[in-house]
Amino acid sequence: MIDLRSDTVTKPTRAMLEVMGEAETGDDVYGEDPTVNALERFAAALTGKEAAVFAPTGTQSNLLGLLSHCGRGHEYIVGHTAHTYMYEGGGAAVLGGIQPCPLPFAADGSLPLDAVEKAIKPDDAHFAITRLVCLENTQAGKVLPLDYLQRYSELTRQWGLKRHLDGARLFNAAVALDVPVAQICQYFDTVSICLSKGLACPVGSLLVGDEDAIRSARRWRKMLGGGMRQAGILAAAGLYALENNVQRLREDHDKARRVADALASLPAFTLQAAPQTNMVMLDAATDVESLARHLESDGIRTAGTRWVFHQDVSDDDVDRLIESCRRFR
Numbered sequence: 001m002i003d004l005r006s007d008t009v010t011k012p013t014r015a016m017l018e019v020m021g022e023a024e025t026g027d028d029v030y031g032e033d034p035t036v037n038a039l040e041r042f043a044a045a046l047t048g049k050e051a052a053v054f055a056p057t058g059t060q061s062n063l064l065g066l067l068s069h070c071g072r073g074h075e076y077i078v079g080h081t082a083h084t085y086m087y088e089g090g091g092a093a094v095l096g097g098i099q100p101c102p103l104p105f106a107a108d109g110s111l112p113l114d115a116v117e118k119a120i121k122p123d124d125a126h127f128a129i130t131r132l133v134c135l136e137n138t139q140a141g142k143v144l145p146l147d148y149l150q151r152y153s154e155l156t157r158q159w160g161l162k163r164h165l166d167g168a169r170l171f172n173a174a175v176a177l178d179v180p181v182a183q184i185c186q187y188f189d190t191v192s193i194c195l196s197k198g199l200a201c202p203v204g205s206l207l208v209g210d211e212d213a214i215r216s217a218r219r220w221r222k223m224l225g226g227g228m229r230q231a232g233i234l235a236a237a238g239l240y241a242l243e244n245n246v247q248r249l250r251e252d253h254d255k256a257r258r259v260a261d262a263l264a265s266l267p268a269f270t271l272q273a274a275p276q277t278n279m280v281m282l283d284a285a286t287d288v289e290s291l292a293r294h295l296e297s298d299g300i301r302t303a304g305t306r307w308v309f310h311q312d313v314s315d316d317d318v319d320r321l322i323e324s325c326r327r328f329r
């Protein structure tokens with residue numbers, strides 16, 4: 001089965017399983033797992049931050065970021081379809097008493113800064129206290145331009161607001177821009193990173209930021225039940241991925257582009273836009289149900305209008321997908 005539902009479906013390779021099996025471990029709640037400590041140090045250095053904390057999921061590392069900056073009665077500005085707002089069970093509100101202020105994403109995945117500025121609440125007892133502006137990069141496969149991040153950073157500084165990036169696919173953005181991840185991370189106080197998407201780990205996420213934010217995040221992580229013990233087995237996969245799988249993401253971007261190019265000549269298909277990273281986004285008007293049935297009968301599993309390319313989709317699989325699309329009317 002070719003599975004295009006998400007890049008979360010990747011399975012650990014034999015090489016990754018080997019380093020996991022050989023990982024040195026200790027009790028990470030005591031801070032004694034050498035492999036977790038090495039991963040956290042490596043991630044902090046890579047992103048240009050003081051510190052990092054390893055978490056089981058991206059949902060948790062986003063929550064740790066929000067909880068480390070915001071408290072009860074605070075508000076965070078966020079995209080209306082952002083993962084933290086839409087797909088994390090309302091955790092910031094439920095567990096942190098943090099009110100979301102959702103704004104529509106622009107077509108390029110950014111939050112328009114004039115709208116952000118208008119949404120910042122005055123210091124008035126009627127209002128929640130605006131505390132943070134959260135961005136997502138990549139956002140639905142789109143890469144936020146660095147000059148936009150610069151302007152976002154200036155605006156949030158000017159208003160004294162915290163800046164969190166949901167960087168579940170941060171490395172896809174960095175590879176697409178051909179810049180070091182630190183160049184993106186410099187505009188944020190905290191950044192969450194997923195190891196279990198295109199980087200192809202079975203489990204794992206990181207939150208990076210300054211010492212204070214990460215100390216607070218570590219406390220919240222324990223409270224949320226994310227304090228793992230011999231987590232070095234998982235951290236070893238993360239280290240392996242950061243050392244070996246980042247440049248490989250280019251191949252996923254190439255696969256998405258190859259599919260988009262082939263679909264351009266097929267009248268049954270319209271794309272939302274040319275892919276910038278590892279996602280092909282079909283037009284919302286696509287009859288996804290009959291398309292999904294057609295593809296499924298050719299051994300290709302999809303969900304909705306988003307096709308995600310990853311390590312476990314081979315070049316032959318891409319050929320098979322294109323061939324199947326040609327037969328779809």
Ligand SMILES: *Cc1c(COP(=O)(O)O)cnc(C)c1O
Pocket residue numbers: 056057058059060062083084136166168169194196197205
């Ligand atoms: C996958 C993802 C997350 C985190 O998801 P988990 O399944 O909890 O690891 C966060 N943000 C975005 C944009 C994602 O795609």
